[in-house]
Amino acid sequence: MGEEIAVIEGDGIGREVVPAAVEVLEAFDLGFEFVRGEAGDATEEATGEALPAETYDLAAEADATLFGAAGETAADVILPLRDAVDSFVNVRPAKAYPGVDALRPETDVVFLRENTEGVYSGHEDRLSEDLSTLTRVVTSSASRELAEYACGFIEDGRGPAGDPDEGFTVAHKANVMRETDGRFRDEVLSVADERGVDADEELMDAFATKLPLDPSQYGVIVCPNLAGDVLSDLAAGLVGGLGLLPSANIGHENALFEPVHGTAPDIAGEGIANPTAAVLSAAMLLEYLGHIEEGQRVRDAVESVLADGPRTGDLGGSATTDEVTAAIVDRL
Amino acid sequence: MGEEIAVIEGDGIGREVVPAAVEVLEAFDLGFEFVRGEAGDATEEATGEALPAETYDLAAEADATLFGAAGETAADVILPLRDAVDSFVNVRPAKAYPGVDALRPETDVVFLRENTEGVYSGHEDRLSEDLSTLTRVVTSSASRELAEYACGFIEDGRGPAGDPDEGFTVAHKANVMRETDGRFRDEVLSVADERGVDADEELMDAFATKLPLDPSQYGVIVCPNLAGDVLSDLAAGLVGGLGLLPSANIGHENALFEPVHGTAPDIAGEGIANPTAAVLSAAMLLEYLGHIEEGQRVRDAVESVLADGPRTGDLGGSATTDEVTAAIVDRL
Numbered sequence: 070m071g072e073e074i075a076v077i078e079g080d081g082i083g084r085e086v087v088p089a090a091v092e093v094l095e096a097f098d099l100g101f102e103f104v105r106g107e108a109g110d111a112t113e114e115a116t117g118e119a120l121p122a123e124t125y126d127l128a129a130e131a132d133a134t135l136f137g138a139a140g141e142t143a144a145d146v147i148l149p150l151r152d153a154v155d156s157f158v159n160v161r162p163a164k165a166y167p168g169v170d171a172l173r174p175e176t177d178v179v180f181l182r183e184n185t186e187g188v189y190s191g192h193e194d195r196l197s198e199d200l201s202t203l204t205r206v207v208t209s210s211a212s213r214e215l216a217e218y219a220c221g222f223i224e225d226g227r228g229p230a231g232d233p234d235e236g237f238t239v240a241h242k243a244n245v246m247r248e249t250d251g252r253f254r255d256e257v258l259s260v261a262d263e264r265g266v267d268a269d270e271e272l273m274d275a276f277a278t279k280l281p282l283d284p285s286q287y288g289v290i291v292c293p294n295l296a297g298d299v300l301s302d303l304a305a306g307l308v309g310g311l312g313l314l315p316s317a318n319i320g321h322e323n324a325l326f327e328p329v330h331g332t333a334p335d336i337a338g339e340g341i342a343n344p345t346a347a348v349l350s351a352a353m354l355l356e357y358l359g360h361i362e363e364g365q366r367v368r369d370a371v372e373s374v375l376a377d378g379p380r381t382g383d384l385g386g387s388a389t390t391d392e393v394t395a396a397i398v399d400r401l
Numbered sequence: 402m403g404e405e406i407a408v409i410e411g412d413g414i415g416r417e418v419v420p421a422a423v424e425v426l427e428a429f430d431l432g433f434e435f436v437r438g439e440a441g442d443a444t445e446e447a448t449g450e451a452l453p454a455e456t457y458d459l460a461a462e463a464d465a466t467l468f469g470a471a472g473e474t475a476a477d478v479i480l481p482l483r484d485a486v487d488s489f490v491n492v493r494p495a496k497a498y499p500g501v502d503a504l505r506p507e508t509d510v511v512f513l514r515e516n517t518e519g520v521y522s523g524h525e526d527r528l529s530e531d532l533s534t535l536t537r538v539v540t541s542s543a544s545r546e547l548a549e550y551a552c553g554f555i556e557d558g559r560g561p562a563g564d565p566d567e568g569f570t571v572a573h574k575a576n577v578m579r580e581t582d583g584r585f586r587d588e589v590l591s592v593a594d595e596r597g598v599d600a601d602e603e604l605m606d607a608f609a610t611k612l613p614l615d616p617s618q619y620g621v622i623v624c625p626n627l628a629g630d631v632l633s634d635l636a637a638g639l640v641g642g643l644g645l646l647p648s649a650n651i652g653h654e655n656a657l658f659e660p661v662h663g664t665a666p667d668i669a670g671e672g673i674a675n676p677t678a679a680v681l682s683a684a685m686l687l688e689y690l691g692h693i694e695e696g697q698r699v700r701d702a703v704e705s706v707l708a709d710g711p712r713t714g715d716l717g718g719s720a721t722t723d724e725v726t727a728a729i730v731d732r733l
C-alpha cells in the first residue's frame with residue numbers, strides 16, 4: 070500500500086480543481102490511497118461545523134493532504150488544517166509562465182512564510198466598548214525553524230535560480246515592530262550566517278514597491294506570517310492572478326497542499342475553473358513525498374499546456390476544467 | 402503675517418528636495434513664515450537625539466510642517482512628528498502621470514491610512530528568552546474619526562474621480578484579526594452608511610493581488626495603519642516608484658507634509674534628486690491651508706514638467722534638482 074492522501078475539496082471550484090489534481094496524481098500509479106474529508110461552508114450548513122473533527126484528524130494522520138478552497142468559512146477551515154499538519158512554513162512559489170499574460174513576465178520568486186504565529190496566533194481581546202487588542206506573537210524558536218528550512222531549501226537548489234549560492238531576502242517591519250519583527254529578523258539572519266547562506270533584508274513596505282518595479286532582483290523571500298500572506302498575493306498580481314499559484318504547508322510529519330485561490334463563486338459549478346494551481350499543488354505534494362521525477366513531469370506538462378494547450382476563461386481561452394486536465398495528463 | 406511653516410529637511414536628499422518645495426511655496430508670496438528645525442541621523446550624531454524637543458515643539462506649534470526624510474532614525478523622527486501634529490489620518494495619493502513610465506499608467510488612487518494605532522501604538526514586550534509580543538490596538542473612536550474624514554473627502558469630491566458618488570473601499574484582514582480589524586471594518590462601514598457614502602470592503606491580501614491586475618477599479622482606499630503603509634507603497638511601484646508620491650499627515654489643529662520616499666543615500670548630496678514628491682507635498686500643504694487655487698497651480702506645473710520638461714535621473718533624464726524646480730516655478 071502507498072501513502073495515504075487526504076482529499077478535502079471544500080467549496081466552490083475546490084470541488085472541480087481538486088478532482089483534476091487527483092486525476093493527475095492517479096496517472097502515476099504510485100499506489101496512493103485517497104481518503105475524502107468534508108469541510109467548508111456547505112459542511113457547516115449540514116453539520117454545524119466548518120471543519121468536523123474527523124476531517125481535522127484525517128489531515129493530521131494522512132501522509133499528505135490536498136485541499137481545495139473554502140468560502141466564508143475559509144479561516145475556520147484552513148487555519149486549523151495548517152495546525153492539523155503542524156505546519157511551520159507555507160511555501161508559496163509565484164512564477165510567470167510563457168504563454169500567460171503577466172504584468173511582470175520575469176517574476177520567479179518563492180515566499181517562505183512563517184505559518185504558526187504573528188497576528189495569526191490570534192489572541193484578541195475586547196478591552197472596552199471602544200478598544201480591542203490583538204497580541205502578536207514572535208518566538209525565536211519558530212523564526213529559527215523557518216530559517217533552517219529556508220537554508221535547506223537554498224542549499225538543495227530549490228530556489229528559483231536553482232543555485233545554492235543564491236541566498237534569500239528577509240522581509241519584515243522591524244523599524245516599527247522592533248522587538249517582535251526585530252527578533253524574527255535577527256534570528257533568521259543569524260541562522261543564515263551560521264549555515265553560510267547569503268541573506269539580506271528589506272522592509273516589507275519597500276519590498277512592496279520594489280517587487281513590481283523589478284521582480285528579477287528577488288528569489289526566495291522569508292517573511293512573518295501576515296507579511297507572507299500579503300506579499301505573496303502581491304506577486305500573484307504580477308504573474309497574472311491567483312489561478313496559477315500552488316502552495317505547500319509543510320509540517321514535521323506530514324503536509325497540506327492547496328491552491329492559493331479561493332472558491333470563485335462567480336464560476337463555481339460550471340466546470341470551467343482553471344485547475345493549474347491545484348495541479349501544481351499536487352506536483353509539490355509529489356515532491357514532498359519523494360516522487361521528485363513525477364513532480365517534475367507534472368510541472369513540465371503544466372508548463373507545456375500553458376504555453377500552447379487548451380486554456381480556461383481566466384487565461385482568455387474557452388476550455389473546460391476537464392479539457393485542460395486531460396491535456397495535462399496527456400503530456401505527462 | 403501669514404501662516405508659520407515648520408521646515409524640517411532631515412537627512413540625505415531631504416536636504417535637497419525640501420528647499421525645492423520651499424522655493425515653490427515662496428513663489429506665491431503668501432507671507433508664510435518659514436521656521437527651520439533639525440532632525441534625523443545627523444542631528445542624532447550631533448545632539449544625541451534624532452528628534453530634539455524643540456523640533457517636536459516647532460511642528461506641534463506651526464500651522465503646517467514640511468518634512469523631508471530621515472535615514473536610520475526614520476521611525477524615531479517621523480512617528481513622533483506625526484504625534485506632534487496629532488495626526489489621525491495619513492493621506493497618500495498614488496497617481497501615474499503622462500510622460501512617466503509606469504507599470505500601470507491608469508493608476509489614480511488615494512489611500513487614507515489610520516495614523517495613530519494598529520501595530521504602531523507600539524506596546525512590545527520581551528516575555529521570555531524565546532518569546533516577544535506586540536499589542537496591536539484598534540479603537541472605535543479612531544476608526545470612526547478616520548471614516549468621518551474619508552466621507553468628507555469623498556463628499557468634497559477630493560477622490561480621484563472627483564465625484565461625490567464614487568465611494569471608497571475598506572481594506573483589512575478581519576477574517577483573521579476578527580476582533581480588531583473586525584471593529585475597524587464595522588465602524589468604518591457604519592459611518593459610511595450613516596453619511597450615505599458608498600463603501601465596499603476587500604481583504605488586504607486580495608487587494609494586493611487585484612491592485613496590480615487592475616488599478617482602475619479602485620479610487621479611495623481606507624486602511625488600518627500598517628495595511629496603509631504597505632498597500633500605498635505597492636501602489637508606488639505601479640506608478641513608477643517613490644519619487645513622485647507626496648503625503649499629508651492631517652491633525653486637528655495642524656498637519657505635516659512629507660514625500661513618501663526616503664533619504665536615497667546613493668544619490669544624496671549630488672543635487673540630482675527628484676523634487677516632485679516634495680513639491681507635490683507642498684501642494685497638499687497649500688490646499689490644507691485653504692490656498693486651493695495655488696495648490697492646483699503647483700499640481701498643474703508639476704504635471705506639465707513631468708510631461709515634457711526637464712527630468713531627473715530616476716525618470717531617465719539628466720536634469721538637476723534645481724533645473725526641475727526652476728521649470729516648475731517657471732510654469733506656475
Ligand SMILES: CC(C)[C@H](C(=O)O)[C@@H](O)C(=O)O
Pocket residue numbers: 143144147148298576577606
Ligand atoms: C483564508 C485566510 C485565513 C488565509 C490566510 O490569511 O492565511 C488565506 O488568505 C491564505 O493566504 O491562505
Ligand SMILES: CC(C)[C@H](C(=O)O)[C@@H](O)C(=O)O
Pocket residue numbers: 244245274475476479480630661
Ligand atoms: C519610517 C517608517 C516608520 C514609516 C512608516 O512605517 O509609517 C514609513 O514607512 C512611512 O510610510 O512613512
